[in-house]
Amino acid sequence: MMNRFGKLSRRSMLGAIGTAAVGFSLSSCGKAETKKLNFYTWDTYIGKTTLADFEKASGITVRPSYYANNDELFAKLKAGNQGYDVIVPSNEFVTKMRAADMLLPLDMAKIPNFRNVDPDFAVAEYDPAPRHSVPYTWLVLGIGYRKSKVDGVPDSWKWLYDSDRYKGRIALITEAPDLIRLGAKYMGKSLNGVDKATTDAVAAMLTKQKPFIKAFHDDNGQDMLLAGDVDIVLEYNGDIAQVMKDDPDLDFVVPKEGSLINADTLAIPKGAPNADLAHQFINFLLDAQVGKGITETILYPTPNAAAKALMPPSYKNNPVIFPASPGMQASEWGRFEGPEQARYFEEAITRMRAS
Incomplete structure (x- = not known):
């Protein structure tokens, strides 16, 4: 779904998903009970091939759906999780949703790629331990x-x-x-x-x-x-x-x-039907090469230091992005x-x- 100019924005690109190999494997994840993962996110806020790459690496199909703002996300989940596994709330809504007991605490042992996150973003006032989110963009x-x-x-x-x-x-x-x-x-x-x-x-x-x-x-x-x-x-x-x-x-x-x-984050809502798969997907998104593909597409500042290191100077030195x-x-x-x-x-x- 593209906006009326065919451009990519944080709020309004998941339509053009192709396939490409990335340096990441989920072969050690074992067999999943389901091959579907429901991803509730902002429109146009992922790499062009990210979801296809995850399916190729894991055999799991990601079904994306979209919200327009944090209030819409909060209201829908407050009424009861309708099957979403991974969401992308902004930092203030992580605090709000934690207070309302709407998020699962993350098992960080299942997200080893968290080591790729810049130390400046590794500890968050809005999400003190036990962590309920990981940073996606700022x-x-x-x-x-x-x-x-x-x-x-x-x-x-x-x-x-x-x-x-x-x-x-x-x-x-x-x-x-x-x-x-x-x-x-x-x-x-x-x-x-x-x-x-x-x-x-x-x-x-x-x-x-x-x-x-x-x-x-x-x-x-x-x-x-x-x-x-x-x-x-x-x-x-x-x-x-x-x-x-x-x-x-x-x-x-x-x-x-x-x-x-602000920061946008990756989180798992309470009632997620596939919490283990959700952890796998979040770990995938924090991979350096995967993060590079996302960043090349959406051009937001990334807190993923390993992904940023792979980006060209035209990104790292861009005074609008940074x-x-x-x-x-x-x-x-x-x-x-x-x-x-x-x-x-x-x-x-x-x-x-x-x-």
Whole structure:
């Protein structure tokens, strides 16, 4: 399933799956009770041949299905696992799902390829021992823009939140926590521990800005930018890196006030019918060559140090994929801080959108 431009993005490529040999074997895994594994993930968030490679190596067919956002994933599994074996929740939802007893603790002895993970990602505040997830990618929100249509580098959240300079040419992401917390960063505050007064202030600022905003997008801002529908957009670095390959007039910046860093992870939900196979699949995805194939396709920053070492300098030294700007230095990991705060964020943005 491809997006309307045939591009690959974190949220919107699993359709073109071929077969290719990789340096990995599951011959020691033994016979499985079933030959099917259900993988619930973001659309277009895997290598072109990854699933076919796993089937060739193991004899196990992976059946992928897709969700649009973490809330959809959480709601579906909260209502009861419908047969999913491996999921890809973001870091804050790992915390949330752990608290709701929705994830299985991982048997790390069955995931020896965890040794390939960069030590900086091997211990996670959002997922303390016993570990319930392993890192798959990391990502940062910033501003994607068309260089020929903006004045210099738009390196402040001001141009999205608090200015009419690009009126009618702005697109923001729909997710309420992201909108509130990045607005807090623009106001000079931490994006964690955002109180109700700051939430209301950000919502008021966005209400004032709303006439200048063309669209609130479901993480397809890179498509809107590539198509020329907008000139400046709130998006993830990997999504913008993908479309930059096709249009040299596009670029990306982490605003100087700092931004939100996230990770997407691999986890096994409670009630998974094939937990042993799920561990095998996760271990496969953490293989260096397999990780290289995934990374070549999705162009997100990988926490898999062994896979990264196999990538060319054009990836490892890409300032969009691995930003090193002052804004990146001021960025923070987001934390899930409870359902009441999340609910207030949603209510504030709902009121803003309806005003």
